[in-house]
Amino acid sequence: EIQLQESGPGLVKPSQSLSLTCSVTGYTITSGYDWSWIRKFPGNKMEWMGYISYSGSTNYNPSLKSRISITRDTSKNQFFLQLNSVTTEDTATYYCARFSHGDWGQGVMVTVSS
Amino acid sequence: DIQMTQSPSVLSASVGDRVTLNCKASQNINKYLNWYQQKLGEAPKLLIYNTNNLQTGIPSRFSGSGSGTDFTLTISSLQPEDFATYFCFQHNSWPGTFGGGTKLELK
Numbered sequence: 723e724i725q726l727q728e729s730g731p732g733l734v735k736p737s738q739s740l741s742l743t744c745s746v747t748g749y750t751i752t753s754g755y756d757w758s759w760i761r762k763f764p765g766n767k768m769e770w771m772g773y774i775s776y777s778g779s780t781n782y783n784p785s786l787k788s789r790i791s792i793t794r795d796t797s798k799n800q801f802f803l804q805l806n807s808v809t810t811e812d813t814a815t816y817y818c819a820r821f822s823h824g825d826w827g828q829g830v831m832v833t834v835s836s
Numbered sequence: 837d838i839q840m841t842q843s844p845s846v847l848s849a850s851v852g853d854r855v856t857l858n859c860k861a862s863q864n865i866n867k868y869l870n871w872y873q874q875k876l877g878e879a880p881k882l883l884i885y886n887t888n889n890l891q892t893g894i895p896s897r898f899s900g901s902g903s904g905t906d907f908t909l910t911i912s913s914l915q916p917e918d919f920a921t922y923f924c925f926q927h928n929s930w931p932g933t934f935g936g937g938t939k940l941e942l943k
Contacts, residue, residue: 768923768934783931785837817879824882824891 724748726818726827734812734834740805744818744827745798752776752796758821759792759803761814762829769814773821774801808834838862838926842935848943849914857909857938859924864904868928871900871909874937875920883922884909914940 730742744757751757758773772782774792782790786805794801805812813834819826839862849855859869867887872880882891884900887907897912911918919942924935 766921766937768925770932770934781930785931819879824885826879826881828879 724820724823724825726820726825728816728818728827728830730816730830730832732831732833734808734832735836736809736834737807740803740808740812740832740834742803742816742818742830742832743800744802745800746820747799749820751794751799751801755820755822756781757792757794757801758819760817760819760821760826762817763814770821771803771805810834837931838865838929838933840924840926840933840935842922842924842938844938845936846939846941848941850943851914851916853914855911855914855940857911857922857940859902859907859909859935861905861907861926861928865926865928867903868926869900869902869907870925870927871898872923872925873918873920874923880923 725747727745728742734740754776756773756775759771762768772792774780774794780792789806791804815829815831817826817829841860843858869887871884873883874880883894883898888900899910901908919940921937921939923937926933
């Protein structure tokens with residue numbers, strides 16, 4: 723059974739970078755599928771941020787394109803989110819997911835505040 | 837981006853009721869519409885994919901229909917565990933976009 727688990731700091735200062743890790747067990751991320759980051763803002767709005775494919779290619783939401791980077795460490799079966807120049811509007815719960823199969827992590831809440 | 841509008845934003849119902857949740861796309865998304873259920877503190881759960889396909893393990897009281905721009909999620913007989921927030925999501929074009937959610941609450 724596949725499991726995804728997000729980790730990273732829960733508090734980030736404005737203008738800094740947000741960095742999160744998604745650790746995957748039960749499936750090798752290079753075997754197939756796209757591996758996504760999605761976030762849910764206070765008030766329920768959700769946004770698909772982007773993904774890294776099993777081959778390593780990436781696709782980002784144009785609304786974030788200049789600030790976002792998704793990378794991976796295949797030796798650890800992990801993929802990562804980096805979001806630069808954060809503001810308070812980036813405060814959200816961040817999820818990693820094997821989206822097409824409906825497999826999600828539990829989410830990690832990140833607050834951007836000084 | 838394609839805008840997804842869900843209605844109503846809040847729906848009050850009782851156990852045993854049949855309920856219908858609506859999702860409208862700002863343009864044609866063919867059949868590429870998913871439904872998710874989310875409970876407080878949990879990850880979203882995929883219920884229905886591509887309009888009317890039931891995800892493995894999801895009870896048959898959940899069903900989806902629609903095409904083009906108008907879609908519905910129907911719960912045939914509400915169970916206590918169904919009170920949650922429901923989101924639609926289109927993946928016809930990049931980036932995929934979510935609706936704002938319908939909160940299904942106990943009357």
